[in-house]
Structures are given as C-alpha cells and as structure tokens.
Amino acid sequence: EAAPVILPSLLLCDFGNLEREVERLLAAGVQALHLDVMDGIFVPNMTYGMPIVAAFRKLTDLPLDVHLMIEKPEQYIRQFQQAGADVITIHAEAVDDVASTLRDIHSLGCGAGVAINPDTPVDAIVDALPEADLALMMSVNAGFGGQAFNPIALDKIREVRRLNSDVLIEIDGGVNLDTIGRCTEAGADLLVVGSAIFGKPDYITAVRDLNSAAVA
Numbered sequence: 001e002a003a004p005v006i007l008p009s010l011l012l013c014d015f016g017n018l019e020r021e022v023e024r025l026l027a028a029g030v031q032a033l034h035l036d037v038m039d040g041i042f043v044p045n046m047t048y049g050m051p052i053v054a055a056f057r058k059l060t061d062l063p064l065d066v067h068l069m070i071e072k073p074e075q076y077i078r079q080f081q082q083a084g085a086d087v088i089t090i091h092a093e094a095v096d097d098v099a100s101t102l103r104d105i106h107s108l109g110c111g112a113g114v115a116i117n118p119d120t121p122v123d124a125i126v127d128a129l130p131e132a133d134l135a136l137m138m139s140v141n142a143g144f145g146g147q148a149f150n151p152i153a154l155d156k157i158r159e160v161r162r163l164n165s166d167v168l169i170e171i172d173g174g175v176n177l178d179t180i181g182r183c184t185e186a187g188a189d190l191l192v193v194g195s196a197i198f199g200k201p202d203y204i205t206a207v208r209d210l211n212s213a214a215v216a
C-alpha cells in the first residue's frame with residue numbers, strides 16, 4: 001500500500017504570482033497539482049480554463065491533475081491535454097456516457113478520472129470504473145473551496161474499493177487536519193486540499209502536518 005499523496009488545489013492561491021506559488025509548493029514537497037476548472041454552468045462558480053493550465057505546465061514538471069467541473073467536458077478534453085494536463089477528471093453528472101468519455105481521454109494519452117458529487121451514488125459509475133484510472137469522491141458539492149466535509153464520501157470510498165482494487169481513489173472537499181485521517185483510513189490514495197494549505201501562511205508546515213495526520 002503506497003503512502004497517501006496530498007494534492008494542493010490551486011483555487012485559493014495567488015493568481016498574481018503563480019511562479020511563487022509553485023515554488024512554495026515544491027518546497028513543501030508536493031508531488032502533483034490539482035487544478036479546478038469551473039464553467040459557471042455545471043457549478044455556480046467560475047475559475048479558469050486552458051491558459052492557466054498551460055501556465056502551470058510551463059512552470060513545473062509536476063503532474064497536473066485537472067478536475068473539470070464543466071458541462072460537455074468531452075468537447076474540451078483535447079484542449080486540456082494540449083494545455084498540458086496529465087490526468088483529466090470529468091464529472092459523471094456532466095456526461096451521457098462516462099465510459100466512452102474516459103476512453104476518449106485515454107486515447108489522448110492522459111490518465112482518466114471520474115468524479116461524483118456527494119448526492120450521486122457509486123452506482124452511477126460502476127459500469128465505467130474499469131475504464132477509470134482514478135475515481136474522485138467529492139466530499140463537498142463541487143463549486144467552491146472552504147466548504148464543510150461531508151462524510152458520505154468515506155462510505156463511497158469503501159464501496160469503490162470493494163468494486164475495484166486497482167483504481168486510484170481521490171477525495172476532494174473539506175480535507176483538513178481534522179478530516180484527513182478518516183479519508184486515508186477509508187482508503188483514499190489521493191487527498192485534495194485547498195484551504196487547509198492556502199489558508200495557512202506557511203505551506204511547508206501545513207503540508208507536513210497534513211501528512212502526519214494522514215498516516216496517524
């Protein structure tokens with residue numbers, strides 16, 4: 001069993017100085033970046049698109065885990081791949097055919113992930129799981145950083161693990177010092193963290209403390 005990996009969510013970061021943000025995260029030892037793309041339609045908030053993904057690609061060789069919270073993601077996956085995404089995660093709620101969208105992502109040479117919001121049952125992705133490299137169990141409704149952790153995601157992590165022993169399981173939303181231990185205990189491999197890193201003055205300490213709490 002590999003050690004759990006903390007992925008900073010670049011949502012509440014300083015967009016006026018991405019180079020410095022990446023430097024500070026590298027100094028904290030992070031192994032990949034989680035990029036939150038929102039379109040104002042699938043979720044009631046907007047963030048950024050391909051140009052910012054491309055900007056991060058120029059700044060670092062770290063894997064870019066791109067979380068698409070957008071309608072019709074299949075229309076944009078090629079552009080996100082070209083912008084430098086390594087993994088592209090789509091929401092099951094946003095597509096008609098999850099498995100075929102995951103296959104399209106694979107055909108571009110990217111890792112393929114499927115996400116579900118707290119109210120969406122694991123049943124919605126059972127048929128697609130064999131096509132997925134990554135299954136993202138949202139522990140908040142997609143759309144905003146800084147929301148409270150919904151423990152329904154923990155049961156869904158266990159359910160996904162029972163169904164598929166290979167898929168990487170990611171959790172996203174409200175992961176902090178108080179909740180991260182329960183996430184890894186449930187079987188999460190990848191832990192997305194926004195405010196519990198970017199709301200802290202020192203990323204090195206924040207990531208170190210999260211890592212300790214994750215394995216405790």
Ligand code: DX5
Nearest residue numbers: 009142143145146174194195
């Ligand atoms: C929410 C995003 C998350 C978010 C996490 O829709 O997908 O990645 O930024 O932020 P925190 O950790 O503050 O909940």
Ligand code: ZN
Nearest residue numbers: 009036067172
């Ligand atoms: Zn996310």
